[in-house]
Amino acid sequence: MAGLLRAGPLGAAFSKTAGTSLLAPSVVSHAELGGVRNGAKLKEVKGRIRSVKNIGKITKTMKMIASARLREAQTRMEKSRPFAESAVKPFEGLKVDLKKNNVLVSIFSDRGLCGGLNGNVGRLITSTMSQRQTAGTDVSLVGMGDKAITAFGPTADKVAFSYGETSKRNLSFFAVSEIADQVIAKNPDSVSVMFNKFHSVISMKPEIIDLPGYQALLESPFFDQFEFEDDNREFHLQDVYEYTVASSIFGGYTENMASELGSRMTAMDNATRNAGDMLKKLEIWYNRGRQAAITTELTEIISGAAAVE
């Protein structure tokens, strides 16, 4: 948000003040601000004040919307946590060997202005991919959310597919299952899910969950400790695997939704506060300029009148 303000009409305010700065209006020279000739400058500042006010209103509204949606997203996330966690629990203690073919599902937001969320996931993807590729694993990327496309730019050749419009409204488990089906169809040796874990309203960190692929599940002695119905391990492990992939993506998705809204709320809150601060300083500058212009006019009139006498 700060970047937006720097680039727009207010950016001009920062650069045109030759030698002086908005942050120290008291050192602005009267020679610069005085005189009718500088009325144009005052008009510009007035325009900037208006635009900062509007931006402040917009960011305030965005913050309120985000905080209202956050409440329901957080409830939704907490309610679905037992589901996502218990789907992965049987695999606790199973070491995931990434092997040759790893599909990395990363969850992004649809819209921006949500703080460092998407950037953090993007950076983690880059570091994870380079780590895994050095170890000999081929990573294909799957993205959820419109912002995935921007993040995937540099690694476009590794992208298997991407889904847009996933965070505008809540996806159901069925919708996420369809995405999971596409992932499973790639026949990966391992599946990873990357998302922003919601620690608190102001703290979210990107996290990866690694899951073994079907072949790995079948070959692993880990499952010797479990009894399977009618001893048909192959059949049931296939279903368990598909179910766990879908559940994990779903869990990551609900967490990311809550993270996105919390992050946007904080970012918009900061932006509103910044806009307010900027507005105060602009208004002081404007008033000084206005008063200086009036003073100059008065002195001109008075000295003119004195000369005539």
Added chain:
Amino acid sequence: MFNLTRSIPRATRCLAAGGIAQPARSFAAEAKALKLTLACPHTAIVSNKEVSLVNVPGVSGEFGILAEHVPTIAELKPGVVTVFSKKGADEVQDKYFISGGFAFMSADSNLNINVVEAVALDLIDPEAAREGYKRFSTELGTATDDLARAKAQIGVEVHQSLCAALNITV
């Protein structure tokens, strides 16, 4: 490992240090109770609740799970999950119709039932169940391709199960 040392109550540590023997715990105290979590994507219907017995509809038949059951991964078909638990001195039976999912029984007596949809049996409309069975049966009869037939078959099985659970004859 360090977590274990942190959780040993300080009193015990002090007593042990002083050389006083701790009374041996009885077998009853050591037997683990069965803890049930019944979770759907949108909510957890039962969360870490202590129960005595759970009957689940496995794909090859219904079976019951008690505490200390051997670790199992069981696939579940649409049917009724019955939960027997104690409320004070009485034994309570809760019945839920599930859409299908998995039951994971772990070595430390934690039973996780993960299903796509679960509904308390008394919240289901018997008329809708009967009507659904009729509708899917007709669809099965008129299905033209494999996909439509499979969908209708699933509908028939689920509604058949629903009607059986509600004791409705179709």
